[in-house]
């Protein structure tokens with residue numbers, strides 16, 4: 001890849017771009033290509049960490065693995081909180097079926113939303129969940145109550161934090177990337193310093 005970049009060999013660059021996420025992540029960090037780090041991180045976020053091979057973990061590195069594990073844990077924690085707690089229904093002014101709307105909302109959350117958030121293979125993201133709640137009518141719920149409640153949820157950061165967690169992790173990774181030469185230079189500069197410890 002270094003040779004491809006150096007001599008601008010397009011085939012070589014295309015090969016790397018289509019390579020597995022762990023390698024793309026390693027090369028992105030190694031050569032400071034933020035777009036690759038970002039793309040690979042998003043791809044790795046979709047994988048189960050336990051499915052990674054030792055070689056892939058080695059390519060991702062300790063710092064990368066730390067941010068992957070932390071970001072996944074933060075997102076999972078937010079989804080668990082959302083799935084467990086049924087948000088209150090915001091009743092529309094003039095709603096004539098308050099009781100029925102409240103019951104329909106509770107049922108939707110307990111029997112549908114929880115399953116979507118905890119799906120073993122393709123759990124829905126919180127933003128996609130809100131999109132789905134906005135674009136499909138919930139049986140038994142009046143349109144006014146549904147619209148007001150979903151709009152209210154869009155304003156809650158708990159539902160929109162996932163993207164922020166990922167962006168923060170990528171920013172931290174790129175910060176370390178920029179710091180690495182400085183820290184390496186510092187290590188070299190203190191390597192020859194003799195430290196005397198009094199007995």
Ligand SMILES: [Zn+2]
Nearest residue numbers: 095101142145
């Ligand atoms: Zn209603």
